[in-house]
Amino acid sequence: MAAMRRNAVLSGAAAVMSVAASMLPTAVATAADCPDAEVIFARGREEPPGIGRIGDAFVGALRADTPKSVGVYAVNYIADWDIVPGANDMSRHIQYMAANCPNTRLVPGGYSLGAAVVDVVLGATKSQFGFTNPLPAGMDSHIAAVVLFGNGTRSIFGPVSVSPVYGARTLDQCTPDDPICNGIDPNTLVGNWSSHLQDAYIDSGLVDQAAQFTADRL
Numbered sequence: 001m002a003a004m005r006r007n008a009v010l011s012g013a014a015a016v017m018s019v020a021a022s023m024l025p026t027a028v029a030t031a032a033d034c035p036d037a038e039v040i041f042a043r044g045r046e047e048p049p050g051i052g053r054i055g056d057a058f059v060g061a062l063r064a065d066t067p068k069s070v071g072v073y074a075v076n077y078i079a080d081w082d083i084v085p086g087a088n089d090m091s092r093h094i095q096y097m098a099a100n101c102p103n104t105r106l107v108p109g110g111y112s113l114g115a116a117v118v119d120v121v122l123g124a125t126k127s128q129f130g131f132t133n134p135l136p137a138g139m140d141s142h143i144a145a146v147v148l149f150g151n152g153t154r155s156i157f158g159p160v161s162v163s164p165v166y167g168a169r170t171l172d173q174c175t176p177d178d179p180i181c182n183g184i185d186p187n188t189l190v191g192n193w194s195s196h197l198q199d200a201y202i203d204s205g206l207v208d209q210a211a212q213f214t215a216d217r218l
Contacts (some may be wrong), residue, residue, distance in 0.1 A: 035069040036070070037062075038071035038097060039051070039072050040106060041108075042079075042086050042109070045079055045112055050074050053198040053202070058210060061208050061212075062107075068218055079113055083117045087121050091131075094142070110149070111150055111201070112196065119151065122163050143169065148171070149206065150180050150196050175206065178200070179192045179193065
């Protein structure tokens with residue numbers, strides 16, 4: 001009998017909780033949940049999870065340059081040497097934002113290894129070499145600007161290497177002595193390495209320039 005009474009109490013409690021839950025308002029995503037713009041940034045090699053020092057500096061400067069709300073998404077990848085997981089994640093998030101926040105202006109960006117992530121996402125038109133999530137047609141209409149820092153692909157193809165589609169919307173920043181993005185003789189790599197590091201981009205004003213470039217396009 002005691003067991004029966006206990007089961008009856010539990011059943012009654014469950015019924016009350018079910019009715020109460022049904023009376024709560026259902027969370028619905030609305031335009032109010034979406035920022036005016038969102039920076040989708042891939043950090044550099046061996047930086048801790050997040051958007052990295054250059055990403056942080058860029059977002060701070062951008063927020064100071066525009067009255068619009070600016071959200072942030074840190075590309076989810078290990079940032080060791082393999083850019084493919086980062087490219088798949090960035091592409092996935094761009095598509096998610098386009099579907100759920102269609103009026104949010106997107107700003108893909110990256111530093112060093114992260115810049116190569118952006119190159120793949122915006123340059124690859126089909127699945128290849130482990131990149132399985134190319135952007136479908138029309139995604140470019142959601143992208144306001146593209147910002148790259150210390151992009152190694154630049155040394156091969158020159159500035160604005162991601163895709164002609166994003167030409168006027170892309171700023172490919174490279175300090176004068178950065179051996180990664182300038183294609184300087186590898187023998188000088190050690191001597192010029194500081195020109196590739198975060199301080200060189202932040203202290204030179206190149207990050208601030210990228211923020212103003214982006215604000216002008218939001």
